[in-house]
Amino acid sequence: MSTNKTFGEQGAFTRISEAFNRSGFSRFINSPAGRAFRLIAGATFVVGGYVFRHGTLGLLSMAWGVLPLSAGAFDLCYISAVLGGPLSGARIRARYHAGDEPKTAGGRAPTAG
Numbered sequence: 001m002s003t004n005k006t007f008g009e010q011g012a013f014t015r016i017s018e019a020f021n022r023s024g025f026s027r028f029i030n031s032p033a034g035r036a037f038r039l040i041a042g043a044t045f046v047v048g049g050y051v052f053r054h055g056t057l058g059l060l061s062m063a064w065g066v067l068p069l070s071a072g073a074f075d076l077c078y079i080s081a082v083l084g085g086p087l088s089g090a091r092i093r094a095r096y097h098a099g100d101e102p103k104t105a106g107g108r109a110p111t112a113g
Contacts, residue, residue: 017085021096026080030089030097035072042069 020026028034045065052058071078075089086092 017080017083018096020083021080021085021092026077026092027097030077030092035075035089038068038072042067042072
């Protein structure tokens with residue numbers, strides 16, 4: 001058994017990303033309510049950072065706020081992308097949240113066996 005994996009093969013990160021994208025947290029964060037939550041949280045961090053912009057924590061808050069703000073504005077899921085899954089929230093919803101089983105490119109759920 002070879003320990004070398006070529007780029008594009010399914011590995012541990014793929015399994016982790018699929019587990020994450022099927023989770024309740026992923027369902028919430030990639031839903032319209034989760035998208036609104038990310039927009040509000042990001043805007044809050046940016047505004048709070050702006051109020052305290054003369055300090056280090058204010059600048060860090062503004063920098064941190066860009067992540068949830070951009071994720072909500074552009075319907076992105078950075079957590080899924082870091083774990084090796086899709087970046088697009090629409091793609092995550094279509095693949096993992098439309099039904100109980102993930103869809104393949106052909107539109108049918110994979111079968112066991």
